[in-house]
Amino acid sequence: MLNLFKIAVRNLLRYKRRTLLTASLISLGVVFVLLFVSVTGSFKSMMIGQMTDSMLGHLQVHRKGYLAAIDNLPLNLNLKTPSYRKLEKILSQRPEVESYSPRIKFGGMFSTFVETTNIRLNGVYPDLELKTVPLLASRVTDGADDGTLNKGEIWVPELMAKSMKLSVGDTVVIVATNQDGSVNGKQFGVSGVLESVTGPGGRDGYIHIEDAMDVLRMSEMEVSEIAIRLKDFGRLHAFTEDLSALLAGERNNQGKPLFEVHNWESLSPFYNIARLIDIMTFFIKLMLIAVVLISIMNVMIMAVYERIREIGTIAAIGTLPGKILSLFVLEGLSLGFLGVVTGNILGYFIIAVLNASKISFNFGRQTGLVLSANIDWMDMLTISVIVILISVVASLQPALKASKMDPINALRHV
Amino acid sequence: MMALVRAENITKIYGAVTARSKEDVTSGAVATRALNAVSFEIEPSSFVSFVGPSGSGKTTLLNLIGCLDKPTEGKLEVAGVDVLHLSMRQSASFRGNNLGFIFQDFNLIPVLTVHENVEYPLLMVQNVPGGQRRERIFAMLEAVGMVDQKDKYPDQLSGGQKQRVAIARALVANPKLVLADEPTANLDHKTAFLVLSFMKKLRDELETTFIFSTHDQKIVGEAEIIYSLEDGELTGKQVKAGKENA
Structure with a gap:
């Protein structure tokens, strides 16, 4: 597997500019999602905090x-x-x-x-x-x-x-x-x-x-x-x-x-705004998935097309279809991984700059609330796992095509 | 002695068997008989050449022997295995363990160094352990005179050097049979003879069977057994003096 990974990375480096552009696109997507999740998340938790810590409490018990x-x-x-x-x-x-x-x-x-x-x-x-x-x-x-x-x-x-x-x-x-x-x-x-x-x-x-x-x-x-x-x-x-x-x-x-129990979600209309933020976050993540899927699939389809003779050669000398499949999937995976790592580092840095600049905003009659964008490690991990999984999914179709290629036709390809 | 390759009346037809419409004719779907009832036997450690003009069926025959394709009719055994009924995966495995390939365009993997190209079949196909792998690669690179160039990438090598690396790659996995389709077509004559002499030397040392195709009459003479092909049919067999038993 390590050797396949080495070849996959070398293949990515073969087209440096293309790899760089695609990885940048994925990184930008990751950065935007991280920023959105952290800013809206902190806005949401700040608002929830305001509601629960200044009047409602986390939950309430009433008589039925x-x-x-x-x-x-x-x-x-x-x-x-x-x-x-x-x-x-x-x-x-x-x-x-x-x-x-x-x-x-x-x-x-x-x-x-x-x-x-x-x-x-x-x-x-x-x-x-x-x-x-x-x-x-x-x-x-x-x-x-x-x-x-x-x-x-x-x-x-x-x-x-x-x-x-x-x-x-x-x-x-x-x-x-x-x-x-x-x-x-x-x-x-x-x-x-x-x-x-x-x-x-x-x-x-x-x-x-x-x-x-x-x-x-x-x-x-x-x-x-x-x-x-x-x-x-x-x-x-x-x-x-x-x-x-x-x-x-x-x-x-x-x-x-005798009793009824309600948490803040059923006591405050802000819960609907919080839900809206969650739905928007979901759609932003969906957009990231689309960006990763399309960009990696595009690169991998190109990679397979450009290397048909090479695929024919390795197939002819006895490389099993499963290994050819793994090779291309690993290429997509490496590309996604590169984008995720860069995106996470960049995102973390931008969030730190955002917090250091102490941006303030108003909510209702509350003024001067300072934006404190916090990124949860779990969010980072979730976004990374999504991107990496989508990278694999996006590479699968081109990789399958490569693994099923007839060596003779592949070797004849000009 | 048991034949390494035994072909009985092998026929290869490409496309539809009969033309049903004018479109079939223009689209090329009409049957093309690339090989017609070809029979031969090749003994181990032979240095065999298939010779013939372009379109005579040399590449088709080598593809069939190399388990890259299957005959439409006939019987074909390679290294004692009936290769007609192998699945895609079984064919790949059979090629990896029994056959070596040398291509006209060298077909080295551009992202790998000379050393890594030669290492590829041992590592990715046969899973040979590290120490044994290093010994075999070194021995093979030394045999083709490429030890000094082992860290270079294919685009830093001349055509002759590339083909020597390709020979090393084909032989490093100890195949029973090496198939070379027009291995000297992209080389000048001096380099072509040098490459063939390497192939012969390795045949002598390793007792590996070599089958190559060529249309170059000057090169043909290097083979010990020459099969002539014309329009998909075997038209002759020449055996050099001293190889009559082959």
Whole structure:
């Protein structure tokens, strides 16, 4: 095999310019795919990171039916204390879970004593919430950006703060109706202004969970949702499935499922954009396959045509058809390998330059996000394997033709 | 002594057997009888030549003996093997282990050096181990006087040198029979005689049978047995003095 490889490489070097051009074409294809995959991939993971780490968490558990009615923030679909405790016990025993944060979500009236408007609020334990969505603290543009949210304090959404001319230290009143229909109000001091983010919950205010219980006159804690953060985001799908299966056995008094588990993909519309990026990546890879297939097939067809007499000679002196086939396949393989290696090195270098130049972009209301193009070794390996496999496939037809050539006709070829 | 090559009434017809239409005639599909009921026997260690004008069937006959083609009719045995029923793969294997080829245009592999060209049949066809391979290549290059040129590529050699390399390549695998189709056609007379003398010398040393075709009357005389071919038929056999038993 090594000797066949040596001859294959020498044959490629016979037409240096052609080999160089074809390898360059493959390299360029690999570079473009690597760039696309790394830039879109980093954009995607940055956006997913923004969604999951600043508001959603990696996944959420609700009472069955809550998500379908989430626009109304139905208090009657909250998880009661026994259910919450049960869930808490399960989550605390799972090694994959980094942290979890119970939330009471409700809608209410928000008054500055001058103006009144509606608000959606999250009642949270600040320490648990910040462990579960660590970027939340960075959204506090004014006030307590260290993440402290004491009882009696509120973080107000930025747009509301601007339109109602609120600043840190101001006093506001929250009035809400609980699930029994009784109305209650409570004063809060504004301790932070929250930057908006795109997506559900991106314009909600935050108060301490015990304040939420006070406003809603809850004697026992009832939670609307539990946001969960995993230690390894890559295990998201597996964990979602595991947890869903585990919780499927939990039934209410009517024997109906008690919980529903959703990961960020079913909670955020950005998932569709992420899917679109994946589809675009797939088509870009398809284009690379076409480039490699056509260029290598073209070169190998030419190589066979130009070397018909040579093929006749080696066949006449007893080279078995399988070895002739291997010789041409190895030529295509070597060409693809050369293109892949050069493309990977070039791609890696360009990505490093791209990162060093710190290109920034805006996403929704978020400005100045710095592009950090990361190429995963697995992506590099996948692209390399695709190119090498396609190189072999592209060489097969010309190689088969060469191996099946009649030595007499080949030797007669002028 | 058992014949190395035994041909009985071998006939080779190219194209369709009968012309069915005018198009068949113009397209060349009409049957061409390249060889017609040719019979002969060649003994081991012979130095045989097939001679005849262009189109007489010399190359066709050599192709049949070399298992590159099959006769339409007749029986052909080479080295005791009925070559008519060999598959493409079996033919290739048979050629690699029993036959050597020398071509009119030398047909050396341009990307390989002289040494590598000679090494090719041992390495790629017979899988001979390294040490043994080096010994045989050196011996063969020495026999054809090309040791000094072993690292050169074919395009750096003269026609005569190329043919000497081709002879070394044909003989290095210890074939029973070497077939040479017009081996001197692209050489001047002085070089042609030199090449033939190399072939003869190696025949004497290795007892390999040589069969070559030529239309050059001056070259023909170098053969010990001469078969004449004309229009696909064997028209005569000349045996040089002292070779009557062949």
